[in-house]
Amino acid sequence: MEKPQPRSFAQALGAFASGADTPRDFLDDCIDEIDEREGDIQAFTALQLDAARAAADASTKRWEEGAPLSAIDGMPIGVKDVIETADMPTQMGSPLFEGWSPGFDSASVHALREAGAIIVGKTVTTEFAATRPGPTRNPYDLTRTPGGSSSGSAAAVGCGMLSGGLGTQVVGSIIRPASYCGVVGFKPSLGGINRGGSHDYMSQSCQGVLAATLEDAWQMAIEIVMRAGGDPGHPGLIGPPVAPDAQKPFALAFLETPGLEVATSSARAALDETLESLRRAGVTIITRRDSKAVAALEDALHETLPLTRQINAWESRWPLNTYVDRDVTKLSKGMVDRLQEAEAMSVEDYRARIVRRDEIRALFAAVSAEAAACITLSAPDVAPVGIESTGNPIFAVQASLLGVPALTLPLATIGGLPLGMQLIGYRNEDAALFSAASFVQGAVGGIAID
């Protein structure tokens, strides 16, 4: 098997402008990959290839006329199947929604189409973007999980069946699968991308993107936000109309969160090598031993997983109670358990949890005086064997709880399988995070552990 290869649309823009390449040819390459690999990988719940070809022809014509609608005009994109599309069902990984067609595009999908992007298909999600996995397999090794819950978007972008994918993250659902599938994953600041028309209601949930490169990820996100904004009441992703330039961070905080206790020695070695490369490039790396702010934050972050679980449970009481009313046999045990946890909580319990979350968010904000961003692993290891679990979200969940932007960069491989390094930035300073990430990527290059 050839090594899976993500497909950058941003890098093809020059060729589209010169006529050396066209969006239709670009799409046909994606479709070739789909023809070859989708049978094994099962990244999609629905495909619209004829409509995609027609849209790519229209995009090609616009490029030929020198009038593309945007820098993602013609970009082949997949949509996580909790996000509504007018022309394909939205099934949420649940038999309760089998064949369910809302008939309208989500805010983000509509914005993508306005920008000329090509919606190729719907991608597999775990049940309601939570735990029960779909059938998708990792393009690097079919015996392994692609991660979740944005499983199909990660797998399809990982092997170039798509150039970009929409995902969502409330625990680890973008950062983890992106790490496992060797792509860039971007979870924006809270409310950064409009969730309208997405079945994604929780207060720390975010819509985000998976793509081949930082440039692709930024472009996809900013083109959506210019047309659809962020969540109502939020400023939406703030930054320039093309990806921010690399900028050397004055310091990075290495977060020694609970995940390190379960990280494999190989993953830890890849992280150490990353940090060493950054030090050699002149970046100060601070830890809890250098900074009281980092130490205070890390102590609090031990609460991240239970706090997230309880907040998500209360916030899932509805609609899960309506799903149980409809047909409890179509729900996983995990969803029924979550509802039970919610029903054992009071609104006062919930309030105490979100107050505590705000306190931890303030501890994180205090680190900004000492480090331009934080760095850690994206997952404790490469994708585990088996598709009955989507892996451990222990490294990804911190940024979800904190409501801050996170990026995973495909900087390392272990035995040929990808592992991401994660950078975490400050609320509504997503552009600065991209600048730091771009510098880190240049400084670290690629790390290969046997």
Added chain:
Amino acid sequence: MEKPQPRSFAQALGAFASGADTPRDFLDDCIDEIDEREGDIQAFTALQLDAARAAADASTKRWEEGAPLSAIDGMPIGVKDVIETADMPTQMGSPLFEGWSPGFDSASVHALREAGAIIVGKTVTTEFAATRPGPTRNPYDLTRTPGGSSSGSAAAVGCGMLSGGLGTQVVGSIIRPASYCGVVGFKPSLGGINRGGSHDYMSQSCQGVLAATLEDAWQMAIEIVMRAGGDPGHPGLIGPPVAPDAQKPFALAFLETPGLEVATSSARAALDETLESLRRAGVTIITRRDSKAVAALEDALHETLPLTRQINAWESRWPLNTYVDRDVTKLSKGMVDRLQEAEAMSVEDYRARIVRRDEIRALFAAVSAEAAACITLSAPDVAPVGIESTGNPIFAVQASLLGVPALTLPLATIGGLPLGMQLIGYRNEDAALFSAASFVQGAVGGIAID
């Protein structure tokens, strides 16, 4: 025609407990009123009378066994038709959604059913809770509007076809119709009642209640919140499990907002009489002449209507763009115009608006040191003649922009038609607002202007 009479459920609780009355009898009285008046008033888009009777029988049995589920067990309630219900269509006042049945209850409707409340029907809304009116008429005078957008809930509660109604407000959609129909209207603090499953996405929009009395309004709201919370990430309505006791406010700020310029002299006379009664009861009334904070707030509040319109337009870009894609001929001109306004805005324009809104919210919060609440009219006059407009929201929109709780009390009549007095409180201090309102109601009694 007999004077319309709202029907308090809270006042019947003692009779339910003693067996002197039953929820089934209470519902039958509502249904008698529906039989008599619905043909003229047209408050409902759907009715479920058989299911309601069965639910009332079950409630009656619980009361007989001394085991009601809550203090609203058996309360007959209507649901504004932008809020989803499992057993009735949700048509949003739009031919685009004719017969549309989502198949699940909203968070609030599910919570009401959990509390034993009886969902009698869906009530008329203007198109997408905005401007184009439905067929509903004012129970006090069939030639007049009931107000909107929560038209059906206000009209049905106003004449006792229901005991309570769910509404929503992003401009003036609860306070205005409640004022016109002689009922208590309560728009909570931002996020006070969970909007899950309601087609009500805007950042200053709120779900709220219309009811016969302050006690009914509080009870309905708090029973929902105990079971469904507020919007995700918000604390939800905070306060005791039964309506807070009356408490004399240390001072009230009389807000001289732009609405006073268009208020009729009769409305102004009713307001003056209200203020005079309060002064006699020993309440200090402050104005811009006594307080720099009030003056600064009032100056800024001149921006309320345009700021609200622009924020709502941007936040309506989606889903309106998808509606236009589907069938533009099924949208009103007002909706198409709103989309055009949105498409002429940039995300930066929107950001500037929400920053300004936050500044005005801070000016309002500063008034809390000088007044326990603010007081003004709920509308410039009684309901206008004609049903082609739902009236002027100029007094109601302030609390929407500010994200703070507002109550309208049916304290005055002009020529026999109701007019509300509005009390506006501070963010998440809804319970204190109820205490002040309860005092005001006692101190003012009823005011009748010829």
